[in-house]
Amino acid sequence: MKKHFLLISGLVLSLNLSAQLSFTQQNVSASGTYKICVVDMNGDFLDDIVSVDSNNINILAQTETGEFEIHNYPTTTANNLPSWSIAAGDFNGDGYNDLLYGGGGGATFMFSNGSGLTYHEETPGEYIFSQRTNFVDINNDGHLDAFVCHDVEPNVYYLNDGNNGLEYHQGGLGDYPTGGNYGSVWVDYNNDGHIDMFIAKCGGGEARYTDQLYRNNGDGTFTNVAQEANMDNKCQTWSSAWADYDNDGDMDAFIGASSFSTGGHILMRNNGDGTFTNVTAGSGLDTYTGTSLEHAPADFNNDGYVDIFGNSNRVLLNNGDMTFTPVIVPFSSASIGDLNNDGFLDAFTFGTVYYNAGNSNNWLTINTIGTESNRNGIGARVEIYSAMGKQIRDVRSGEGFAHMSTLNTHFGLGTDTSIDQVIVRWPSGIVDTIENPDINTTLVIVEGDHQMGVKDIESNAFSIYPNPVKDVLHVKGKSMENVNYEIHHITGQLVQKGKISNGNINVNSLGKGIYVISIIQNGKKSNLKFIKQ
Amino acid sequence: MLFLSILTVVFSCSSDNDGSPEDEGEEISPVVFDINAVPYPKLSDYNFFKTPLSDMNPVYGVIPYEPISTLFSDYALKKRYIWMPEGVSASYLSDGQSLDFPVGTILIKNFYYEHVVPNDSKKILETRLMIKMENEWKFANYVWNDEQTEAFYDMNGTYVPVTWNQNGETKEVTYRIPNGAECVTCHNSNEIPLPIGPKPQNLNKLFAYDTGTQNQLQKLKDFGYLTDFPDNIQTVVDYHDESQPLELRVRSYVDINCAHCHSEGGFCNYRAPRFAFEKTSQPENLGICIVPDENIDPYTNGGNPTHIVTPGHHDKSVIFYRLSTTLENIRMPLRGRTLVHEEGVAMISQWIDSLEGNCE
Numbered sequence: 001m002k003k004h005f006l007l008i009s010g011l012v013l014s015l016n017l018s019a020q021l022s023f024t025q026q027n028v029s030a031s032g033t034y035k036i037c038v039v040d041m042n043g044d045f046l047d048d049i050v051s052v053d054s055n056n057i058n059i060l061a062q063t064e065t066g067e068f069e070i071h072n073y074p075t076t077t078a079n080n081l082p083s084w085s086i087a088a089g090d091f092n093g094d095g096y097n098d099l100l101y102g103g104g105g106g107a108t109f110m111f112s113n114g115s116g117l118t119y120h121e122e123t124p125g126e127y128i129f130s131q132r133t134n135f136v137d138i139n140n141d142g143h144l145d146a147f148v149c150h151d152v153e154p155n156v157y158y159l160n161d162g163n164n165g166l167e168y169h170q171g172g173l174g175d176y177p178t179g180g181n182y183g184s185v186w187v188d189y190n191n192d193g194h195i196d197m198f199i200a201k202c203g204g205g206e207a208r209y210t211d212q213l214y215r216n217n218g219d220g221t222f223t224n225v226a227q228e229a230n231m232d233n234k235c236q237t238w239s240s241a242w243a244d245y246d247n248d249g250d251m252d253a254f255i256g257a258s259s260f261s262t263g264g265h266i267l268m269r270n271n272g273d274g275t276f277t278n279v280t281a282g283s284g285l286d287t288y289t290g291t292s293l294e295h296a297p298a299d300f301n302n303d304g305y306v307d308i309f310g311n312s313n314r315v316l317l318n319n320g321d322m323t324f325t326p327v328i329v330p331f332s333s334a335s336i337g338d339l340n341n342d343g344f345l346d347a348f349t350f351g352t353v354y355y356n357a358g359n360s361n362n363w364l365t366i367n368t369i370g371t372e373s374n375r376n377g378i379g380a381r382v383e384i385y386s387a388m389g390k391q392i393r394d395v396r397s398g399e400g401f402a403h404m405s406t407l408n409t410h411f412g413l414g415t416d417t418s419i420d421q422v423i424v425r426w427p428s429g430i431v432d433t434i435e436n437p438d439i440n441t442t443l444v445i446v447e448g449d450h451q452m453g454v455k456d457i458e459s460n461a462f463s464i465y466p467n468p469v470k471d472v473l474h475v476k477g478k479s480m481e482n483v484n485y486e487i488h489h490i491t492g493q494l495v496q497k498g499k500i501s502n503g504n505i506n507v508n509s510l511g512k513g514i515y516v517i518s519i520i521q522n523g524k525k526s527n528l529k530f531i532k533q
Numbered sequence: 534m535l536f537l538s539i540l541t542v543v544f545s546c547s548s549d550n551d552g553s554p555e556d557e558g559e560e561i562s563p564v565v566f567d568i569n570a571v572p573y574p575k576l577s578d579y580n581f582f583k584t585p586l587s588d589m590n591p592v593y594g595v596i597p598y599e600p601i602s603t604l605f606s607d608y609a610l611k612k613r614y615i616w617m618p619e620g621v622s623a624s625y626l627s628d629g630q631s632l633d634f635p636v637g638t639i640l641i642k643n644f645y646y647e648h649v650v651p652n653d654s655k656k657i658l659e660t661r662l663m664i665k666m667e668n669e670w671k672f673a674n675y676v677w678n679d680e681q682t683e684a685f686y687d688m689n690g691t692y693v694p695v696t697w698n699q700n701g702e703t704k705e706v707t708y709r710i711p712n713g714a715e716c717v718t719c720h721n722s723n724e725i726p727l728p729i730g731p732k733p734q735n736l737n738k739l740f741a742y743d744t745g746t747q748n749q750l751q752k753l754k755d756f757g758y759l760t761d762f763p764d765n766i767q768t769v770v771d772y773h774d775e776s777q778p779l780e781l782r783v784r785s786y787v788d789i790n791c792a793h794c795h796s797e798g799g800f801c802n803y804r805a806p807r808f809a810f811e812k813t814s815q816p817e818n819l820g821i822c823i824v825p826d827e828n829i830d831p832y833t834n835g836g837n838p839t840h841i842v843t844p845g846h847h848d849k850s851v852i853f854y855r856l857s858t859t860l861e862n863i864r865m866p867l868r869g870r871t872l873v874h875e876e877g878v879a880m881i882s883q884w885i886d887s888l889e890g891n892c893e
Contacts, residue, residue, distance in 0.1 A: 083861035104861045105690070105709075127690050127712035153714045178717060178724050203800045204724050236803040259803040259826045291826040311828055332828055350831040402862070 020327040021300055021315060022357040023347070028068060030351050032058040034081065037404040038337035038348050039088040042071075042116045043096050043513030044533040045367040045442070045468060047337030047406045049348055050088070050099070054078050057099070057110060057119055064470065064533070066340045079123035080108040080130070087398040088407065089135030090375040091144045092164050095490040095514045097376075097407070100146050102130030107148050111164065114491050116513070124166050128156055129179070132239070134398035136186040136195060137374045138173075139220055140427055144374040147173070147398075149181035149199065173214055173222055174199050180208035182258075182293075183239030183401050187251050187394055188381055189229075190274045193425060194218045195379040195394070200237040202258060209262070210234050211255065215274075230276045235263040239401040243297035243306035244392045246322050248272070251394070254285065254308050254316075256295030269322065284324045290314050294333040296400035298345050302361035302412030304388050309336070309347075310400075330354055337406035338365065343440055345410060362413035362439050364422075367468070368395055369514060369529055371447040372428035375490075379427040382409045386416040413439060444468060446529040461526040462519050468531035473505045473517070483521055490514040490529070507532055562594025564616050568637060568666065572673035576660050576684035581616065581641055587657055587681040589643055596756060598749050600730040601738050602769045602785040605866075605874040606644065607706045608699060609658070613730070614641040617758050625762045628734040629811040631727060632759065638665040640728055650696040650703065658693055659710045660684050663720070663728055670726040672716040688713035706872055719868055722798035729793050734810055737768045769810050772880065783884045784813040786877060790866055806841060822892035825851045832863050844888035853882055 032051025041048045041059050049060035049068065055077045060068035080103025087100040091109065096116035101108040107130055109122040131149035138145040143160040150156055155174035159167040174181050174197075183200035190196065194216035201209045213231040214222040226232035233255050241254040250270040257265050265285045268276040280286045290312030297306045305318035311332040316324040331354045334347035343363035344356035364384065368377030380395045393409050413419070422434040424445050432450035437443045444467045462477030475485075480500050487496040487507070495510060505517070510532045518527050565573075565580045573579060576586065583590045591597060595614045603611070617623070621635035634640075645657040662673040675684035676691065690712030696705045720726050736749045750766075753759035769785035770777040788810040794801040795808045804826060807818040817823055820841025830837045833854045843849035855865035856878050864870070 081861070104867075105692075105712075127714065129714070129718075152718050178721075203803055204721075205798075208724065209803075259805075261803040261805075293827060 021329055023330055023354040024357060025330060026353045026355065027351055028060055028353055029070060030058060030060055032056065034086065035351055036082065036335055036402050037086050037088060038335035038339065039097055039404055039407055041097055045408060045531050046341055046533060047339055047408065052082060054081055062339060073119050075110055075119050076121045078108045078121055080106045084130045085133045085402045086404045087133040087135050088404045089144050089378055089397040091135060091146065091160060093375050100133045100135065102133040102148055104129055107133065122166065124158060124168055126156065126168055131181060132183045132398055132401055134184055134186055135378055136397065137379055137427055142373055142428065144378060147184060149184045150179045151181065152179040155181050173197060174212055176208055178204060178208060180204055183237065185240060185242055185399055186379065186396060187242045189251050189270065190215065191250055193429065195427065198231065198240055198253065200240045200255065202236045202238055206234060209236060229274060231268065233266050235266055236261055238293040239295045241295040241297045241308045245306055245318055247305065247389055247391055249390055249392060254295060256310055257291055258293055259291055279322055283322060285316065288316065288326050292333065294400040294403065296405065298336045299410065299412040300345055300356060301359060302344060302363045304391060304412045304414040335403040335405050362416060364411045364413065364419060364437065364439050365442045366409040367442060367444045367531060368409060368424060369444065369446045370426060372430055373426040373447055376407050377426060377447065381425040383423040384411050384419050385421045386413055386419045388414055388416050442468060444531055461521065464517065464528055464530055468533045469507055470533050471506065471508045473507050473530065475500055475503050475505060483519055486518045488516045490516065560593050563592050564594055566618060566637060571664055572686050574686050576675040581614065586683065596752065596758065598736060599740060600735040600789065601771050602735055602789040604789050604869060605877055606869050607708060607872045608704060609644045609646060612643045615758065622758050622760050624760045625733060628767045629732055629809055631731050634665050636665050636667055646695050646697045648698040650698065656695065657681060658708055672713055674710065676710055690715065709871065715868060718800055719793045733762055733766050734768050737766045779884050779887060783881060784810055786880065787813065820852055829854060829863060832858060832860065840892055842885055843892060844890050845886060847882035847885040850885050853885065856881060
């Protein structure tokens, strides 16, 4: 009798948990003081745990078995620490992500040296009271730039000249004289293919803390359209969470309050015409009393509706109808990524990984590799179409306030068992379309490899799988036996060559990263990119 | 040699370095001030101090002052002076507001350390000026050279490593000389630049001038720098003075160290505390039993504070952890310190532990 009762209570418990969220904790040996970054660092696109000290980058590299390999990369003593934020992105285009530390006295870059095995510091030296930092291609020249919110002056950014040169700019992207700029997020709010920017603002007088929305005019200029867009909110906020919460094809915004002194949380629905409507009343966010510096979007339960996480040990679960239900989770203010590659988003904060126990929902993870656009594909709009409709994501570096979360694009599919189409609209204007991809796996999309209507004979000469690959790359195409191939690292270095045998190429000895395989057939060379894990 | 002896004569004639009433009308301040030309490139251009500059020995009209309750700045020592042009004077606004200074006023604040390693010497790092222009205060920062012979106008901000001995202990700091933009973070109300220290409530005490000991406000009035002031000023106490009531010491401490941001017109006006002396007779303005907006549990080594100030329990009080850390994103005050003010933390902790009641 007693046994029976326990069984029932156990069942009730598990039902209750699957209706909400369940996480298991594991302490990991992240040794750096600043434990606010989850992103791939070794080029295999599996999320790693990054923690830094003034003279060291500690990386817990995710392996296939779910264990972490510990790596420490000494650096020069950083002039600025990521006291206020950290961002990651492949600024120098060498296939490995670089880091940007947002400190109270300025910004410091840690650039990978073409291998992800050594890093060198670059500190431009301008005084910046840094807040949120982002990597984003501001001038759309194909090279990532770096943006830094300034607490006490107009915002600043460093343009990348493509040769690792940093060109300092101040002005045009949030110019209030005494700053008040806390949380920038780069998002295409009007679906015109140009990436815009919203700034969550706080402190001082009303003009200082009124939020700003900068529309990218597509010609290198930006215009603050917050008032006409109805986004000139006046709550005290350090960050906003942007996602298409109602899956109607445009990005909505949650403006999360850091204090209730000038109003509470705000939920803004995108009207699809460049304006927004305040739909906070009755959304469940109007009665949510938690305050936080951190608010960021993530679909934790893979139901296809993006949730919001922040502080106060709560995830605000999206009910699918523009209402949200706060559920208790064991973490606050975390970096988010998939730390065991199971398709469910996990959290990392203060040395502890919170593994998402998951559920039966389906999912898709996408790795974007830019060619014309920046290597990460930051700023790309990713769309998927399935039975439940359309979902969209932007590839973003730097969401929430301080943390860096995965650069992989993650979709929950709910109970949908297939995807009709994946479309990636790259910052370059290139559009790639993939029909009927496999689900519950990772899909690598290289910019330009799947353009509709473009008969790219060279890239169609052969195909490869799996991608990402671990040991053996399978090559499919006409008359592939004994054909010569070459494999170059993305930086151009020839790393392997030979002849294809039984349709296979053993790539076991390659280091992790992005590679280009070339096949030479009848005097013609065809290329494809793949990720070695 | 001849030049030097002339100088000596001139200075010996004006040996009264801070002026006395009977000098008024007779002696003219030798300070050089052209409102259209300031800030000057060098500190010596103003002629605030006699030679050698590093003695900080003021000329006639440059009057020293000292707030009763002082800002902690990584244990830096400070010497402050005030100068005004001929024929103008400041007026009293209220006990808790800085004096209403006339155009042309210059507030001078030298930051230095003594017993600096290895020569046990004095090292002046910077001299900050606030100059009252036609419309608003202008900040001008002068960074001293290693030879201690001159300070140069520099608003870029820099770091200077300093090691010194204090009370038998060797201390180290990477001293921050602020960038111009940093000044206004603290020195503002409603984003209008403002002095912080020279409030009547913070000046109303005796000071040992060369001419004798006198009340600072009375001195300013006698010299013609202040029109008048009331005789019932609600005055802060020196928080170092253990003979004063603990609560008054704490209220005086948070007034000068915290209130410039934590006030209605300050940069951190969106958080609950209001630390100005005239506000802190209300317990909630000190953060007592106020639930913090931001959860800082992970930074508290298991302390998990529940309120900004939890009566009887400094280890359950956010303010204790904010004052006890050097982590830039957690520490308070945000600006002006990279070290922990151990004496301040001890006093605040003692006060919290002395409070009775609970927050239920």
